[in-house]
Amino acid sequence: MSEFSPNSLMRTWICLLVMVFFGMLLAREFQDPTAPLGIALALLLLALAKARLVILDFLGLRSGPRPLRLGLLAWPAFFTLAAAAKALITAVLLAA
Amino acid sequence: MQDAVAGAAGEEEADTFILWVLIWSELAAFGVLIGAFLVASIVSIEEFAVARLHLTPGIAALNTLVLLTSGWQAAIAAGKGASTATRRRALVIAALLGFVFVVIKLYEYSKELRFAGEEAFQSFFELYFLLTGFHLVHVAFVGIVLLLLAWRPRPANVELATTLWHVIDLVWIVMFPILYLA
Numbered sequence: 001m002s003e004f005s006p007n008s009l010m011r012t013w014i015c016l017l018v019m020v021f022f023g024m025l026l027a028r029e030f031q032d033p034t035a036p037l038g039i040a041l042a043l044l045l046l047a048l049a050k051a052r053l054v055i056l057d058f059l060g061l062r063s064g065p066r067p068l069r070l071g072l073l074a075w076p077a078f079f080t081l082a083a084a085a086k087a088l089i090t091a092v093l094l095a096a
Numbered sequence: 097m098q099d100a101v102a103g104a105a106g107e108e109e110a111d112t113f114i115l116w117v118l119i120w121s122e123l124a125a126f127g128v129l130i131g132a133f134l135v136a137s138i139v140s141i142e143e144f145a146v147a148r149l150h151l152t153p154g155i156a157a158l159n160t161l162v163l164l165t166s167g168w169q170a171a172i173a174a175g176k177g178a179s180t181a182t183r184r185r186a187l188v189i190a191a192l193l194g195f196v197f198v199v200i201k202l203y204e205y206s207k208e209l210r211f212a213g214e215e216a217f218q219s220f221f222e223l224y225f226l227l228t229g230f231h232l233v234h235v236a237f238v239g240i241v242l243l244l245l246a247w248r249p250r251p252a253n254v255e256l257a258t259t260l261w262h263v264i265d266l267v268w269i270v271m272f273p274i275l276y277l278a
Contacts, residue, residue, distance in 0.1 A: 006172055013168035017161065024157045027277050043273045050164075050269045058171040059262045068116070075123050076270045079130055083274045086134045090141055 012057040019046050040087040044080045051076035108252055115256050119263050122234070126267045129227045130274060136219055147220035150211040153276040155204045159197050160272055163235075166193035167265040170242070170258040173249070183254055187246035190261065194239030201232050224275060231271065234264050 023046045026039050052073060056062040061069040137144040166189070172178065173186035205225075212221035241257050 006175065009168060009171050009175070012171075013164065016164045016168075020157060020160050020164065023273075024154070027153050027157065040273075040277065043277050047269055047273045051266055054164075054167060054262055054266050054269065058167050058265070059259060060171070060174070072266075075127070076266065079127065079270050079274065082131070082134055086138055089138055090145070093141055094145070 009057065012053050016050055016053055019050050022046065037087060037091045040091075041084055044084050044087070048076055048080045051080075111252065111256060115259060119260065122260075122263060123267070126227075126230070126271075129223070129230065130271060133223045133227060133274065136223055140219060143216050144220050147211070147217035148276065150208060150217070151224075151276050152204055152207060155200060155207075156272055156276050159200050159204075160268065162193050162197045162200065163265050163268055166190045166197070167262055169193065170261045173242075174251075174255050174258040180249060183249040183251075184246045187242050187249060187254065190258075191239045191242035191246065194235050194242065194261075198232060198236050198239070201228065201235075227271060227275065231264065231267060234267075238264060 023043055026043055026046075055069065055072050055076075059072070061072065169186045169190040173183045173190060175182075178186070208221070208224075211217055212225070238257065238261050242261065245253055245257055
């Protein structure tokens with residue numbers, strides 16, 4: 001259960017919206033499959049940052065049980081890392 | 097009296113345990129599908145890169161905004177000091193935004209369906225529809241649960257349902273760049 005005040009939750013929501021808008025701006029550059037790898041990595045980092053805020057603030061795990069918090073943070077971290085590795089492999093193979 | 101309190105606390109602990117078992121089984125299922133998508137996109141690099149151009153990331157980004165706003169309302173509903181009226185209002189808004197997500201996603205599907213039949217894009221769209229469809233069913237189902245809960249918002253039930261809602265939100269946040277962008 002979230003122990004955050006409504007104002008704190010609103011701040012988190014605004015941070016998330018800013019990240020989504022920033023991601024949209026980056027994504028416009030990424031429509032081209034040959035776009036720089038850095039953009040893909042930046043988008044994945046943004047996703048990880050959004051996931052972190054949802055877990056810590058919306059789910060209220062900032063003050064929740066540590067194993068649960070770490071376990072849940074590990075899930076998006078694992079898949080964004082896997083996606084970054086895939087983006088790297090794709091960039092290398094498409095360039096070859 | 098003490099037995100009754102201890103019994104209620106034990107029951108609540110059991111509910112929370114079952115909830116997290118459910119959540120991890122959901123995360124495992126989505127993880128397998130996302131993993132399959134990543135592997136397939138390495139095996140068929142060019143087909144996936146071209147097929148992805150037929151998606152509409154702008155609509156998906158709009159849906160991200162909708163789902164995050166819904167998650168914000170769900171967090172307000174689950175707040176420790178929230179009144180019944182606040183819980184009720186926040187649950188209704190969260191559920192309605194969930195339904196808006198479903199409508200936008202169906203509209204997006206209608207634009208993408210014509211490309212799904214093309215042989216070169218078949219494996220991309222099979223995985224895409226499986227992954228996003230599985231997620232969409234979760235949004236629709238838990239959205240209905242949130243709406244029903246708004247009728248009698250018992251804090252323990254609200255906490256269970258909104259926790260699941262945030263996890264569905266989390267899955268979308270991770271899926272979005274993997275499917276559409278990176």
